[in-house]
Amino acid sequence: MFTKSIIAVIAMVSLAVADHTFIFRNNCSNNVTPRIANTNCGYSPRCNTPGSGGVPNPAISYTGPQPNTLGRGQSQTMTINRQWNGRIFNQNGNCGGSGENCSLGEFNLDTGNNFTPQAYDLSNIQGFTQSMRIEVSGCATVTCTNVNCGCSNAYPPGDLSGCGNDSPVRGCGAGDKTWTITFCP
Numbered sequence: 001m002f003t004k005s006i007i008a009v010i011a012m013v014s015l016a017v018a019d020h021t022f023i024f025r026n027n028c029s030n031n032v033t034p035r036i037a038n039t040n041c042g043y044s045p046r047c048n049t050p051g052s053g054g055v056p057n058p059a060i061s062y063t064g065p066q067p068n069t070l071g072r073g074q075s076q077t078m079t080i081n082r083q084w085n086g087r088i089f090n091q092n093g094n095c096g097g098s099g100e101n102c103s104l105g106e107f108n109l110d111t112g113n114n115f116t117p118q119a120y121d122l123s124n125i126q127g128f129t130q131s132m133r134i135e136v137s138g139c140a141t142v143t144c145t146n147v148n149c150g151c152s153n154a155y156p157p158g159d160l161s162g163c164g165n166d167s168p169v170r171g172c173g174a175g176d177k178t179w180t181i182t183f184c185p
């Protein structure tokens, strides 16, 4: 009994340290309230079943706590599980629960696909409300600081063509990463 609970604790700790690190940085003069929303089986075709969304690994929802509201210059480091498929946005009071009508960072992690093991982008399709940057260890940084930042940086407001070729999307290799999300980069 005792041994079993020790093993369970060790298993939980190793799961907790083996996921992605997300650093939320508020470089704005105003407060930001970062939110982590799952999109599987909704805004994304990737679901909790293998093969859904055209990739081998099922999505696993994030169920942990939400980030704190961050004052100017503050940051917070959090852990998000592997195979997460979702969005990060600043809840400015007018965004929907999944970031509707707001600027989004979009993530499709640990897909199991050999060509795009992990993908990420910035999207203002539903409106530009926040300048943001995504940085990830060893992969490309994307930044959008204004509504006209263009298709090489983010999906523009109202663009249902996906920029024609999904040019805002960046890919990253497999494995646990450290992602830094800067508000007002």
Ligand SMILES: *[C@@H]1O[C@H](CO)[C@@H](O)[C@H](O)[C@H]1NC(C)=O
Residues within 6 Å of the ligand: 094, 095, 096, 097, 100, 101
């Ligand atoms: C998004 O904005 C539109 C237009 O203002 C509004 O009708 C809609 O309810 C908003 N959606 C959410 C989820 O807040």
Ligand SMILES: *[C@@H]1O[C@H](CO)[C@@H](O)[C@H](O)[C@H]1NC(C)=O
Residues within 6 Å of the ligand: 027, 182, 184, 185
């Ligand atoms: C933070 O914002 C200031 C402008 O307010 C800018 O000069 C600086 O480069 C930003 N720093 C980072 C790390 O994004």
